[in-house]
Amino acid sequence: MGYLLLTGATGLLGRYLMRDLLTAGVPLAVLVRRSRRKTPGARVEAAIRSWEEMEGRTFERPVVLEGDITQPDFGLTPDQTKWAAENVNAMLHNAASLSFVSTGRHAEPWRSNVDGTKHALEFCRQANIRKMFQVSTAYVSGIRDGRVYEHELRTGQEFANPYEESKVEAEELVRDCKHLDSVTVFRPAIIIGDSKSGVTFTYHNYYVMLELAHKLTEQLGSQDFTGRGVANYINLDAKSEWNKNLVPVDWVSAVMSHVITHPEHHGQTYHLTPRLPISVRLMRDVIEQVNNLYGINFGKPVKIENNQSLALELFHSHSEVYSSYWRADSIFDSTNTQRAAPHLICPHVDRDMLVRLSEAAIENKFGWKDPVVDEPAKVLGA
Numbered sequence: 001m002g003y004l005l006l007t008g009a010t011g012l013l014g015r016y017l018m019r020d021l022l023t024a025g026v027p028l029a030v031l032v033r034r035s036r037r038k039t040p041g042a043r044v045e046a047a048i049r050s051w052e053e054m055e056g057r058t059f060e061r062p063v064v065l066e067g068d069i070t071q072p073d074f075g076l077t078p079d080q081t082k083w084a085a086e087n088v089n090a091m092l093h094n095a096a097s098l099s100f101v102s103t104g105r106h107a108e109p110w111r112s113n114v115d116g117t118k119h120a121l122e123f124c125r126q127a128n129i130r131k132m133f134q135v136s137t138a139y140v141s142g143i144r145d146g147r148v149y150e151h152e153l154r155t156g157q158e159f160a161n162p163y164e165e166s167k168v169e170a171e172e173l174v175r176d177c178k179h180l181d182s183v184t185v186f187r188p189a190i191i192i193g194d195s196k197s198g199v200t201f202t203y204h205n206y207y208v209m210l211e212l213a214h215k216l217t218e219q220l221g222s223q224d225f226t227g228r229g230v231a232n233y234i235n236l237d238a239k240s241e242w243n244k245n246l247v248p249v250d251w252v253s254a255v256m257s258h259v260i261t262h263p264e265h266h267g268q269t270y271h272l273t274p275r276l277p278i279s280v281r282l283m284r285d286v287i288e289q290v291n292n293l294y295g296i297n298f299g300k301p302v303k304i305e306n307n308q309s310l311a312l313e314l315f316h317s318h319s320e321v322y323s324s325y326w327r328a329d330s331i332f333d334s335t336n337t338q339r340a341a342p343h344l345i346c347p348h349v350d351r352d353m354l355v356r357l358s359e360a361a362i363e364n365k366f367g368w369k370d371p372v373v374d375e376p377a378k379v380l381g382a
């Protein structure tokens with residue numbers, strides 16, 4: 001069996017995929033870039049040690065390649081590309097920018113999502129990798145009413161933000177690529193933490209609002225006679241009855257790993273979406289509950305010109321960035337997913353689960369501390 005090359009292994013979904021694919025015995029190579037403080041070898045070692053501590057078992061180390069998807073050839077040396085040509089037979093392209101705002105096509109999210117996918121495809125050509133698993137998003141549907149099917153992509157829809165449009169272009173590039181024999185596309189809905197442990201490693205989407213509300217109440221919050229903080233200065237620019245589609249990361253990774261390890265399911269598009277969405281009202285209620293607040297309003301944020309605190313200013317500007325997130329979701333048909341993985345039912349994100357996940361995020365201070373490692377994982381060719 002050849003290696004599977006995973007990009008984005010240090011992110012939320014990537015770390016779960018690394019755990020699940022290694023557990024399934026898939027020979028794994030990961031493409032990881034340097035962070036400000038850590039080498040790719042140290043980052044991968046720390047991520048795997050985290051799993052070892054959490055699960056009380058040991059994992060094989062994947063082959064680590066230092067690379068950046070925004071660079072041609074991923075910035076790999078000819079020797080590393082040669083290794084890939086000799087050993088890798090499939091790519092799981094998961095790395096992306098989740099930025100909702102952009103200053104133009106030269107910037108994020110286009111740079112990572114479109115240019116990065118072009119580089120991934122060119123790398124596949126050079127290394128003769130003919131099987132691709134592409135991580136897209138359910139929100140390639142853009143702003144649409146009604147039911148969205150897995151076979152649909154461009155239907156004349158408008159997009160709420162450049163992220164969605166960049167992911168459509170990335171999907172199109174992969175689908176149109178002539179030197180691939182097999183293309184499997186995964187389209188998750190909004191990914192949240194682990195359905196059981198509440199663990200998450202990065203904090204996007206729902207967590208951004210949770211964190212903003214948390215910081216704001218820490219700074220401004222004063223409790224009234226009810227013993228709870230009054231948050232009537234916070235406005236969620238949404239309608240309470242709108243639905244959102246949230247999926248726990250452990251389920252997304254389990255379904256993807258199942259599909260990847262069962263070739264009869266390759267070549268399809270999979271909506272990794274929940275059977276039941278949840279309402280924005282429930283999300284608001286949970287944000288209030290875990291922060292011991294009440295009074296968060298729905299509607300456009302109102303600027304209080306005098307005495308506007310920095311925290312409130314920050315809240316409003318972040319709310320603007322995420323305004324495209326607060327809309328009524330489409331209904332996602334997931335026939336292919338249910339057919340391929342009938343035994344993997346998406347855990348329903350109910351109030352209890354969302355509370356657990358939100359409390360875990362607050363407890364971890366919206367971050368994650370990996371164990372300190374003295375011996376980094378070996379990086380190929382380093």
Ligand SMILES: NC(=O)c1ccc[n+]([C@@H]2O[C@H](COP(=O)([O-])OP(=O)(O)OC[C@H]3O[C@@H](n4cnc5c(N)ncnc54)[C@H](OP(=O)(O)O)[C@@H]3O)[C@@H](O)[C@H]2O)c1
Nearest residue numbers: 008010011012013068069070094095096137188190191202
């Ligand atoms: N989170 C969601 O709600 C959601 C929903 C639907 C679909 N998705 C898709 O799921 C995939 C994974 O998302 P996620 O939630 O796991 O995001 P994440 O936690 O932000 O992880 C993103 C990963 O991509 C890597 N990456 C970004 N730019 C890179 C570059 N230039 N070179 C190398 N690696 C790069 C990051 O590396 P660093 O650690 O070095 O930054 C990180 O490993 C993405 O394709 C995303 O579009 C996510």
